[in-house]
Amino acid sequence: MEKDDGDVCCAEPSHLRMHSLVTIFAIWIMLVGTAAPDGPRAIVEQYFRGLAALDQEKMAAFLADPYVWHYRNQDRVYHPGDMRGVRQMERILHTHWKYRIVGVQGEEVKVEEIEDNDAYQLLGVGKRTKAASYFVRSGKIYRIDSAEYTHEHGDWHEVNRSFAQWLATQPPEDTARVLKGGEAVYSAASAPQLLVLMKRYRATLAK
Numbered sequence: 001m002e003k004d005d006g007d008v009c010c011a012e013p014s015h016l017r018m019h020s021l022v023t024i025f026a027i028w029i030m031l032v033g034t035a036a037p038d039g040p041r042a043i044v045e046q047y048f049r050g051l052a053a054l055d056q057e058k059m060a061a062f063l064a065d066p067y068v069w070h071y072r073n074q075d076r077v078y079h080p081g082d083m084r085g086v087r088q089m090e091r092i093l094h095t096h097w098k099y100r101i102v103g104v105q106g107e108e109v110k111v112e113e114i115e116d117n118d119a120y121q122l123l124g125v126g127k128r129t130k131a132a133s134y135f136v137r138s139g140k141i142y143r144i145d146s147a148e149y150t151h152e153h154g155d156w157h158e159v160n161r162s163f164a165q166w167l168a169t170q171p172p173e174d175t176a177r178v179l180k181g182g183e184a185v186y187s188a189a190s191a192p193q194l195l196v197l198m199k200r201y202r203a204t205l206a207k
Contacts, residue, residue: 040136044109056087064140071146088188093117122198126152
């Protein structure tokens with residue numbers, strides 16, 4: 001049976017069909033690479049679920065051993081369990097993490113991170129926001145590039161410096177764990193006393 005004129009004029013040329021197939025295949029590869037259970041986006045999302053729970057063990061499952069953290073033009077090498085003390089400190093400071101994935105390209109996942117805790121609130125700077133890129137290969141984050149952070153109210157470095165200067169005026173028995181070399185010490189061991197002194201410091205500023 002012969003095709004009518006409509007069938008003939010509407011037939012898609014073979015080179016256009018091939019172009020369409022190539023485009024669909026490229027999109028499929030991109031989606032598989034970012035949305036698959038072990039794709040970069042999924043790995044970073046699971047990592048941040050662990051961070052939101054302040055659970056280093058959950059986070060460690062998605063970190064390469066070792067992995068690199070790049071900040072202020074320096075590469076630092078860490079192992080997945082190295083941040084257990086930081087998570088413990090964050091629990092004491094009632095830290096809350098939020099994140100938003102802003103882009104995915106190949107192995108790189110770009111994220112906006114928002115951190116809040118009692119220390120930031122007591123010192124008056126508010127929430128911290130920073131941008132970071134997470135690089136994922138074979139289901140593991142092998143590199144984290146962090147940009148400089150900002151706060152809602154003021155400069156953290158200046159505010160923390162003023163707090164450290166005030167700490168130096170307090171009785172030594174009160175600051176033994178929280179002041180070293182003229183700088184405030186942030187750790188799981190110092191966090192409880194830091195909160196006590198931050199409340200005292202805030203009260204002096206309110207006078």
